[in-house]
Amino acid sequence: VKWSLKAPIFASIAIGTGIVILLGYFIKIPFLLNLRAAFLQWALILTSVAVFVGVLNLIRIHFHKIKSGEKGNIYSLVLLISFVLVFLIAMVFGPTDIWSLWLFNYILLPIESSLLALLAVILVYAAARQFYRRSNLFTLIFTGTTVFILISTFALPGFEIPGLSDLRILISQVISVAGARGILLGVALGTIATGIRILLGADRPYGG
Amino acid sequence: MMVEINCPMCGIKSDANKEECPFCGARLKPLQDASNLDYEGGDLPDWLKGIKDAENTALPSSPEEELVPDWLQDLRDQPVDIPMTEKAEQESWDSDSQFGETGGEEDSADWLNRFPLETSPSQDFVSKDTIEIDEKSQQVEPADVTEPFTQEIQDRIAPPEEEPDRLAEIEKPNDLFGMDQETEIPEDVTSEVTPEQIQPFDNVEEEIPRPTSEVEQEERLEEDLEWLDELGTAFSGFHPETGLPIRTDAAFSSEIEDKEISTSPKEILPLLISKIETEDETAEKPATQVEEQSDLFPVELPSWLKDMRPVEAIAVGSAAASDKELEKTESAGPLAGLKGILPAEPDVSQTQKPKTYSVKLHVTDEQKYQSNLLIDMIKAEGVAIPTPASPVITPQHLLRIGIASVLFISILFSLVTGIPDVGASLATSEVSEVFKLIESLQTGSPVLLAIDYDPAYSGEMDSITGVIVNHLISRGLYLTFISSISTGAIQAEHLLAMLNQGKKEGFSTPQQYINLGFIPGEATGLYRFAKSPKQVIPFDIKGKPAWNVHNIQRVESISGFSLVIVATENPDIARSWIEQVEPLLEGSPLMMIVSAQAEPITRPYYSAYPRQVQGLINGLTDGVAYNSLLKSSERIGEYWPPYNVGMLFAGLLIAIGGMVNLALAYRVHRKKSDASGK
Numbered sequence: 001v002k003w004s005l006k007a008p009i010f011a012s013i014a015i016g017t018g019i020v021i022l023l024g025y026f027i028k029i030p031f032l033l034n035l036r037a038a039f040l041q042w043a044l045i046l047t048s049v050a051v052f053v054g055v056l057n058l059i060r061i062h063f064h065k066i067k068s069g070e071k072g073n074i075y076s077l078v079l080l081i082s083f084v085l086v087f088l089i090a091m092v093f094g095p096t097d098i099w100s101l102w103l104f105n106y107i108l109l110p111i112e113s114s115l116l117a118l119l120a121v122i123l124v125y126a127a128a129r130q131f132y133r134r135s136n137l138f139t140l141i142f143t144g145t146t147v148f149i150l151i152s153t154f155a156l157p158g159f160e161i162p163g164l165s166d167l168r169i170l171i172s173q174v175i176s177v178a179g180a181r182g183i184l185l186g187v188a189l190g191t192i193a194t195g196i197r198i199l200l201g202a203d204r205p206y207g208g
Numbered sequence: 209m210m211v212e213i214n215c216p217m218c219g220i221k222s223d224a225n226k227e228e229c230p231f232c233g234a235r236l237k238p239l240q241d242a243s244n245l246d247y248e249g250g251d252l253p254d255w256l257k258g259i260k261d262a263e264n265t266a267l268p269s270s271p272e273e274e275l276v277p278d279w280l281q282d283l284r285d286q287p288v289d290i291p292m293t294e295k296a297e298q299e300s301w302d303s304d305s306q307f308g309e310t311g312g313e314e315d316s317a318d319w320l321n322r323f324p325l326e327t328s329p330s331q332d333f334v335s336k337d338t339i340e341i342d343e344k345s346q347q348v349e350p351a352d353v354t355e356p357f358t359q360e361i362q363d364r365i366a367p368p369e370e371e372p373d374r375l376a377e378i379e380k381p382n383d384l385f386g387m388d389q390e391t392e393i394p395e396d397v398t399s400e401v402t403p404e405q406i407q408p409f410d411n412v413e414e415e416i417p418r419p420t421s422e423v424e425q426e427e428r429l430e431e432d433l434e435w436l437d438e439l440g441t442a443f444s445g446f447h448p449e450t451g452l453p454i455r456t457d458a459a460f461s462s463e464i465e466d467k468e469i470s471t472s473p474k475e476i477l478p479l480l481i482s483k484i485e486t487e488d489e490t491a492e493k494p495a496t497q498v499e500e501q502s503d504l505f506p507v508e509l510p511s512w513l514k515d516m517r518p519v520e521a522i523a524v525g526s527a528a529a530s531d532k533e534l535e536k537t538e539s540a541g542p543l544a545g546l547k548g549i550l551p552a553e554p555d556v557s558q559t560q561k562p563k564t565y566s567v568k569l570h571v572t573d574e575q576k577y578q579s580n581l582l583i584d585m586i587k588a589e590g591v592a593i594p595t596p597a598s599p600v601i602t603p604q605h606l607l608r609i610g611i612a613s614v615l616f617i618s619i620l621f622s623l624v625t626g627i628p629d630v631g632a633s634l635a636t637s638e639v640s641e642v643f644k645l646i647e648s649l650q651t652g653s654p655v656l657l658a659i660d661y662d663p664a665y666s667g668e669m670d671s672i673t674g675v676i677v678n679h680l681i682s683r684g685l686y687l688t689f690i691s692s693i694s695t696g697a698i699q700a701e702h703l704l705a706m707l708n709q710g711k712k713e714g715f716s717t718p719q720q721y722i723n724l725g726f727i728p729g730e731a732t733g734l735y736r737f738a739k740s741p742k743q744v745i746p747f748d749i750k751g752k753p754a755w756n757v758h759n760i761q762r763v764e765s766i767s768g769f770s771l772v773i774v775a776t777e778n779p780d781i782a783r784s785w786i787e788q789v790e791p792l793l794e795g796s797p798l799m800m801i802v803s804a805q806a807e808p809i810t811r812p813y814y815s816a817y818p819r820q821v822q823g824l825i826n827g828l829t830d831g832v833a834y835n836s837l838l839k840s841s842e843r844i845g846e847y848w849p850p851y852n853v854g855m856l857f858a859g860l861l862i863a864i865g866g867m868v869n870l871a872l873a874y875r876v877h878r879k880k881s882d883a884s885g886k
Contacts, residue, residue: 040736044744047729051694096701096723096749104663104698105705112664121612124858128611128865132873143866150859153829154630154852173811180808184783 011201018199059083145171216542234542611861615854622853623846630852635833638814642823643837645771645797646676651684653770654760658785659691659700660776665803666699671844672801672831673775674707679838686759687721688769690745692734692781697725697749718748718757725749735788738766767794775801779809786813790820799823 017039024036062076070076086103093099127146130139152168197203211224217234228235538549571579622628635643649655657677661669680687689700700723708714715721724745727733737744741755741763748754755761762768766789774785782802790798798820802810804827813820825834832848 037736037739040732040739041743043732044729044736047733051728094750095698095725100698101701101705104695104702108695109663109666109702112662113667116664116667120858121608121615124611124615124861125608125865127862128607129869131866132869135870135873143862147859147863147866150855150862154856154859172807176808177811177815181812184809184812187783 006207007204010206011204014204014206015199015201018195022195022199055083235545607865611865614861615857618857619850619854623850626846626849628849628853630849633829633833633836633848635837636830638824638826639830639833639837642676642799642825643679643834645799645823646679646683646685649683649685649770652759653685654688654763654768655680655685655771655773656688656690656766656769657700658772658774658776659689659696659703660693660774660778660781660785661696661699661803662693662777663695663699665777666702667847668803668828669775669777669801670703670706671828671842671847672825672834673703675831675835675838675840675842675844676773676775676801676825677703677707678840678842679834681715681720685770686757687715688760689721689723690727690737691725692727692730692784694726697723718752722754722757722760723749724754731784731788734784735792738789738792740765741768765794766792767796769796771797771799773799773801777803777806779806782806782810786810786820797822799825801825803827804829 020032021036021039024032059080062079065076066073066080086100089097089099089103127143130143149168149171152164194203198205212221213224213236214221215229215232215234215236218229218232220229220231222229222231222236224236227237535547536549537547538544543549657673657680659673677687689697691697691700704715704721717723724741725748727737727744729736733744745754755763760768766772772785772789772793774782776782776785782800786798786800800810800814800821800823802824807824807826810821810824811826814824825831828844828847828851831844835842835844
């Protein structure tokens with residue numbers, strides 16, 4: 001069995017920090033609350049540094065792609081040029097300046113909105129092809145529910161089918177919420193289990 | 209004057225008119241006249257002439273040089289101290305011991321005289337006997353010298369009667385060759401003669417020529433034994449291995465008197481003969497062993513191995529060559545006229561051209577066919593198979609383009625024309641509660657608004673959030689923008705810029721709002737911000753102190769805000785706000801503005817008891833309803849008809865396309881069923 005001195009050190013730090021944060025929810029001791037606040041502040045600082053390191057790593061990777069002449073390195077070149085341009089504008093004029101807003105309004109926002117619009121078209125196409133790929137009961141339920149919600153949303157004045165609105169509310173606010181609540185409960189249980197495993201040292205995502 | 213020639217075998221000079229050598233019986237004149245052979249003519253090649261000339265020049269000038277072996281020549285060259293009296297006697301003996309002009313016997317006497325004969329008691333006997341033989345040989349005519357010479361030799365080899373003990377001691381084989389290890393050697397004799405002065409008798413064996421046939425071998429042995437007998441007689445007083453004189457006094461002779469004494473020359477040199485016979489036996493042994501092992505089964509070689517081994521061709525060639533050699537008659541030299549003489553250089557004289565074998569493989573038609581198949585397969589591997597060019601437009605492409613076109617055209621048509629007039633959606637109880645909540649806030653109260661949606665959802669979220677922000681600002685509330693995603697801060701600026709369009713006086717900062725920017729750390733950052741916002745975000749997005757504004761100076765925690773509104777399309781972000789911030793609000797309401805896709809996740813918190821979310825605005829439908837409550841002329845009203853048309857056509861396309869694809873799937877399934885049924 002490979003054993004390293006780093007493992008118990010890392011595990012003790014993680015377990016000790018987790019216990020301090022967890023006890024801060026239940027025990028109102030000033031020292032414990034201050035210690036927990038200090039740990040959280042360190043976490044925020046480290047996260048900010050991690051974002052900065054991530055940006056540097058992104059630049060390094062795409063720079064190597066351009067230098068090595070890999071296929072599609074033109075996109076890396078566009079990325080680096082865009083990064084330098086936005087960085088300089090935000091640093092010189094500020095993030096809320098008119099130039100920064102211009103970049104956001106006329107480059108970032110249209111691109112992302114267009115991608116989402118294409119996603120809408122692809123989803124419609126995939127739903128239509130669903131019967132060709134897999135023709136069974138679940139496909140019929142999934143596609144039928146989608147079509148019903150979409151069409152029932154259309155509020156044509158003076159044209160209302162009795163019970164249609166109630167059925168829509170039943171599906172969107174009872175059935176779907178029931179399913180979502182089950183998901184949330186599962187997420188909560190999973191989070192508790194993961195927290196306990198980390199506190200016990202069974203899971204060591206920090207390595208060691 | 210009589211002309212003499214040297215015998216090519218023994219070297220003794222004989223009469224040139226004689227056909228054979230009187231001493232050894234070798235033919236002096238070849239059967240074929242050498243004069244008829246054109247050795248000097250032009251028939252011989254140059255290289256052969258050169259070889260012959262070299263042989264002639266290399267021949268010894270005298271018979272003495274030709275016949276004297278090296279070891280005897282070495283003995284001659286060694287200086288020997290002989291007393292003057294003995295020396296004079298030796299000289300007289302040398303002069304008298306010559307066989308006329310015979311050099312061979314002269315050689316033997318010459319080198320024998322160089323030994324210190326006085327050390328051996330048998331010297332007198334040898335010298336006297338030799339002198340007698342020489343005297344007799346001088347009296348014999350050369351023409352009749354063969355018989356008396358032979359007789360004299362036999363007499364010399366025969367044991368003399370006057371000294372039987374000494375002869376028995378001399379001719380005893382074991383004593384001569386040192387086989388009798390019990391022989392005592394007197395020390396006084398040992399000191400006079402050293403072993404280095406006498407050549408070992410083992411060298412005698414090397415000088416014996418190997419006969420080519422049994423008859424010749426016996427003849428040659430007889431000849432060799434004659435001079436070896438003389439040699440043995442001369443060295444009768446020395447130990448063959450140690451070279452020391454052998455004890456020959458009367459006492460010692462009497463000790464060995466009873467032993468058998470053989471007088472035959474063959475018995476004198478048993479080791480030489482036995483070695484020769486042993487070699488012959490070892491040469492013949494394999495054949496004998498094969499005959500003895502003939503009961504073994506013969507091994508049958510595989511056919512392929514027989515094909516690979518050209519034994520027959522070689523055997524036939526060698527047999528033919530051996531037959532030719534047997535029929536060949538020697539034309540020159542001492543063996544001239546004899547048949548079956550082994551060639552001197554068989555490899556060089558072999559003139560038969562070796563059989564050549566074709567390198568072409570013998571393959572069958574089936575093997576050729578299979579090899580061609582393999583070659584074709586290998587060639588086919590290297591040939592690139594052109595892939596069929598895919599059509600530019602496939603039915604799937606057409607279907608996708610058709611769906612996009614229908615949606616785009618219908619939405620664009622509704623957006624431009626405003627058809628159909630669907631009217632405003634009815635405000636639900638949820639929307640009414642949010643409206644009442646905002647209306648209940650005091651003017652100037654700080655409201656925290658989190659813009660946590662991506663730019664991709666701006667079309668939906670900006671419309672909904674804009675309605676709420678208009679209401680807040682119209683109420684005179686102080687807005688504090690914050691975001692947990694990197695684009696949220698500028699998204700808020702974009703929202704305010706969109707709301708300011710068409711207005712004479714837009715929203716100003718920090719009088720009406722402040723933008724705190726980005727909170728790193730997701731859930732942890734939210735929790736930390738909720739606990740102490742001034743420590744986490746001390747400056748606004750422009751780098752100025754954020755908390756100096758009067759409306760938010762007294763905010764120490766998230767509960768200091770009168771209302772917290774979260775606008776997001778991400779269910780996870782909505783959950784993080786609810787789970788991390790809501791417990792710290794301490795009575796301040798939390799309101800969620802979410803996209804339609806995040807409603808299923810946020811609604812359970814809204815439907816919970818007690819509520820974790822006090823207000824919920826869900827999608828464009830609730831936004832339009834809220835806008836109807838405000839009686840505002842926001843652009844969200846313009847989006848409502850295209851939104852409805854787009855939803856309707858999307859539903860219809862899915863329904864129609866689903867039915868068509870269901871029919872296609874059924875058709876394919878039926879084809880497969882028919883195909884399998886056949």
